[in-house]
Amino acid sequence: MNITVKYLLELKRGYDRREAGEDILVDLNKATMSLLTKRNRTATTRDVIEYILAQPLQFTLGEKKSYSNYGYMLLGYLVNNATGMPYMDFLEKNFFRGLDVELCKTSPYEHRHDRIIQESRLTGLDPLRPMSNRPVAAVYGGYGAIMEECSAAFSHKASASTIAKFAGFHAVSGIGLRKNGCRPGDFEGARTHVESNGDFDFAVVLNTRDFAFD
Structure with a gap:
């Protein structure tokens, strides 16, 4: 296959x-x-x-x-x-x-x-x-x-504002155009959350993920 x-x-x-x-x-x-x-x-x-x-x-x-x-x-x-x-x-x-x-x-x-x-x-x-x-x-x-x-x-x-602008046109989870949803993510030196809800899009970006292990 x-x-x-x-x-x-x-x-x-x-x-x-x-x-x-x-x-x-x-x-x-x-x-x-x-x-x-x-x-x-x-x-x-x-x-x-x-x-x-x-x-x-x-x-x-x-x-x-x-x-x-x-x-x-x-x-x-x-x-x-x-x-x-x-x-x-x-x-x-x-x-x-x-x-x-x-x-x-x-x-x-x-x-x-x-x-x-x-x-x-x-x-x-x-x-x-x-x-x-x-x-x-x-x-x-x-x-x-x-x-x-x-x-x-x-x-x-990218900055939080850039991610939020992207979410204004694209699905934050899965594929396709904008729809309600959210997506968290993290990597060394970063932790993010982006969400589309109704007519509102927002994102939060932190410069560490260390607290996630505490």
Whole structure:
């Protein structure tokens, strides 16, 4: 059975990160270590896809829903190859349309002039230098992700007002045009909530998710 775009959009892509025991997008060092060239470069989007393709599915495609960051990465890779456009450019042209959405970068040196600093109590190994055993803050890759390779999953940066404006035209949960609903989300250095209710759209964005574990 072949995976379809419909399966990817509906979260019925056969991969369950809980049953698999891993979320490969926040453990890119594992994919890097599977490469024959692991001492020379980090894993790319294509490398991660090939790594997962070598693993068994957790359920039959289309059988049930299961959220996974990997599925969104696969969708972004498909869009990139089908359109010939970088995924971020595709979103800006067809969905963002002037909204101030950026691709968040991994390296701490890219954040020296950030107006708002992301915070986390955690550290981890630097995924940009997988052979170095160098610890970095979780918000700068220590959580295991290379943000530039995960642009279709969780690497977008926007203000609460921008997210609320987006919700004014698009469903905040699922696919399609605006409708009542809400969607929470979190990642290292961020926690968000966006909601559409009646004729009102709002979003809240925090610069940490640490309190969620307290």
